[in-house]
Amino acid sequence: NGRTTQRKRSSRSSSLANFTPTTHRNRSSSQIRSLQREITVPVAKPPQIRGGNLPKTFSEEVENAIRHQFHVLLTKKVYPTVEILFNQLHAAYPDFPILSKTSLREYMHMLGFTFKQISNTKIPLEGIEIEAQRAIFYRKMGNLRSTGAHIFYHDETWSNASEEKRSIWFSDTGEGR
Structure with a gap:
């Protein structure tokens, strides 16, 4: 005892x-x-190493190609998803080194792009016709203001469900927008 x-x-x-x-x-x-x-003291195990391939680093040309195609999609008024960007990159560059959508997504994160959900703000991508109408509207409003006319506003804001997204890709550094 x-x-x-x-x-x-x-x-x-x-x-x-x-x-x-x-x-x-x-x-x-x-x-x-x-x-x-x-007395034997237990030794801690080393941390587990994540499986899979090591992260690849690509040339600056690949990074610029991703940013350029991202910008091209925005100028075409297309929401840049990974799938659309992947197809666009392989159509423009047949020997593009990133061969899977998952790898492209991970590499976009390494470049500073993040896929964020915007609170409740809807971001419309407008067509050329709407931009032209807006330019005409602002020109007329400028003329009315310069003449001193009284302007009354009536809010009739609306948007179509197909013209808005709640999640989009952002670049944290501001590149590629």
Whole structure:
């Protein structure tokens, strides 16, 4: 019983490398026997290494091609998804080194692009006709303001469900927009 309590105490203090348990049996009036035991301290396992291929670094031409095609999609008023961008890149460059959509998505994240959900703000991509009408409207409004006319506003804002998105790609650095 004395031996087990001594072992329990020694296991609690991990700083001791060696200990000498003494029991009632081992004690005598003139002589104390000592037993030395080594305590083994467990060694922590190294962290798990993520499987798969190591991240590839591509040339600056590949990065510029991704940014350029991203910008081309925006000028065409097309929402740049990974699938559309992947198809566009392989159509423009048949020997493009990124061969999967997942790799393209990961590489876009490495370039600083993030796919964010915008709170509740809807972002319309407008056609050329709407931009032309807006230019005419602002020109007329400028003429009316310069003549001092009274202007009354009536809000009739509306949008079609197919002309808006709630999640789009952003570049954190501002490149490729």
